[in-house]
Amino acid sequence: MKHVGILAHSVPGAAMCFRHYCETAMAELGDHNHPDVTMDCVAMGQSMPAWETGDYDTVRDILARSVDRLAAAGADFFLCPDNTAHLALERPGVDLALPGLHIAEVVARTAKAAGYNRVGVLGTRWTMEAGLYPRVLTEHGISAGIPDAESRALIQERTFGELTHGVFTEETRAEFVTVIRRLAAEGCDAVALVCTEFPLLVPPAESPIPTLESTTLVAEAAADVALDREPLPTWRGGPPDR
Known part of the structure; x- marks a missing residue:
């Protein structure tokens, strides 16, 4: 089984994603059993000034710190349940430290x-x-x-x-x-x-x-990857290849 990292941005949605991911996996593995999951969150308040001015490159740098920490925690791949964050994650830049699902x-x-x-x-x-x-x-x-x-x-x-x-x-x-x-x-x-x-x-x-x-769909997609029903994603930021 694969270790998933959740790149959190807003609190209510990240909590919802975490719970749905675990419950989806437990439906197959049994009560209290799910693949390892780590969640990291830089407070959204640190990104809001950049969002307001359209400085997506700064937001990408902030989100990339979370991906770095998820990689350091042993995650094999990541998901971000925040759609707006993908506007920044799609900006050009150094490859993210982990491959991720594109919401x-x-x-x-x-x-x-x-x-x-x-x-x-x-x-x-x-x-x-x-x-x-x-x-x-x-x-x-x-x-x-x-x-x-x-x-x-x-x-x-x-x-x-x-x-x-x-x-x-x-x-x-x-x-x-x-x-x-x-x-x-x-x-x-x-x-x-x-x-x-x-x-x-x-x-x-x-x-x-x-x-x-989108939040529940990406959580379910992550469970499919973690349970080896789907291959690891390959996207590491920027527009996704298809």
Whole structure:
């Protein structure tokens, strides 16, 4: 079995990923049994000034420190449940110390296997306005639906004003569901919840169309690798090779 490292960025989502990974492995190995897992987190507050100014290279350097520490702890590969972090991890630079799963690739492969044609993308403003998900989905034959500017601003404010602090209200849930309904009206047959906190706010039963939860999907993909059902990944930062 392989030792997985979790590169944490936001606290609620990283905790969710850790738990789901362990529970996925225990479903196969039995109670209290799972492959080794190590989680490392540089406080997101250290990265926020760079996020706000678009300095992704500085964010990459910060995240790379976590990958270095995961490698030193004995991890064989890593995953990062934070989609926005992948905007920085895709920046050019020295290879990361470990190979990692690319979260957008995991989501896109799942969407393709499910037969979806157009997938709405709900994430931070940075993720929704970047080319990452439209690019990766298109590479898998799927188009991407992005919320309008007003909705993107609302989602950003709620994400960092509430969700990353562990605050989940019925009012905010209703606002997110309204955005998803608009995406469905525009032809989306599924919605990718590509911010680690969003599945905690909008569970599948609350969404008007099927959800693709990036946090749980990448945790399950990691379990497949750790349990030798899938090969080790090869991506070490930068745009992933396909």
